[in-house]
Amino acid sequence: MNCEWCPPKCNVKFPPCFYKYPGTRSKTNPGSVLELHCLANGIKPDFVDGIKLDYHHRLGRNKAITANWTLSHNEPSGFRFGGIYTAHLHGDIMQTPTIHADINPTNFSTNIGIIYYPFRCLRIQANLQRAAEKAQLDTQTCIEWCTNASTLTTTLYNARTESGRGTLSYLRALNEQVALGGELLVEWNEPHSVMTDIAFVARYRQPLYSLAATVSRQGIDVSYWQRLHRKIKMATLWAWQRKTGKSLATVCYQWNFEDAYVRGKLDSDLSVGVIYSSRILPHVPIGMDLSLLMNLSTNRFVFGLNFTLDPSGLRKGE
DSSP states (O other): OOOTTSOOOSSTTSOOTTOOOOOOOOOOOOOOGGGTTHHHHHHSOOOOOEEEEEEEEESSSSEEEEEEEEEOSSSOOEEEEEEEEEEEEETTEEEEEEEEEEEOTTTOOEEEEEEEEEETTEEEEEEEEESSTTSOEEEEEEEEEEOSSEEEEEEEESOOSSOEEEEEEEEEESSSSEEEEEEEEEEEEETTEEEEEEEEEEEEEOSSEEEEEEEESSEEEEEEEEEOSSSEEEEEEEEEETTTOOEEEEEEEEEEOSSEEEEEEEETTSEEEEEEEEESSTTSOEEEEEEEEEETTTTEEEEEEEEEEOTTOTTTTO
16 A cells, blocks of 8 residues: 555565564563662662772773772771773673672772673672681672573572572563562571571563562562653652561652762651762763761761762763
């Protein structure tokens, strides 16, 4: 069928108007259970206490060095340096394994991590952390298998003979909007003392909003994320713990500007906070984060300032 609205035919394969052709539609991967509330948690501000200086520099397409200096009352203070290294490159695309590490030269506290994708559907990740030279080593190992419609994840936390914790989670997408799954938690403090718990998770997502929930015997976690405007996003989180009988609700927002953004939150315990992040000068690779967190019930506040020097544009993805 022809009409005046049809574009000019460049070849004989161009379909005429009102013709229907069969097609295929595959389900999208829903992510993992650990990422169930990632949209709402991504808006939640990460406040800084004291003064913090960050330095990021890319030496090559697959190498970068980092440095950090922190002066704080509530966080570990001191100087750290490290780097990120990716073993393989395919053109301009980085491929795993990727290794990242940093160390504090004064007390030798160290963080080491590796991410490896031996296949597109298999992810292996390990993280090691030592708080001090004689402190116990904290370990975390994750193996994840992804398909077009589901994700199976196994994670071990400080797995030793005398104690440890492990989770086995599964999340499946029923369609493009709904995802259901569950998680099995196994924890042992002695060789013959094992505790188990099961959690059920669900998520309903649309392009402009998302609702996720986690329910177990220990409590309930609910998050709601919505894009109110092209530059404004809002999130609401609510958590209830059965052991203590207490609940906490949080409302967060993010407002994006041309070269800056503002994040804020309001908790049910009367905690109010805001973060302003911007570049100091448009053409200078120095960023600044100014944060303030106040508790109206206790009349206490936390003020922080974070400067980020990134001459290679690594954190912007340039």
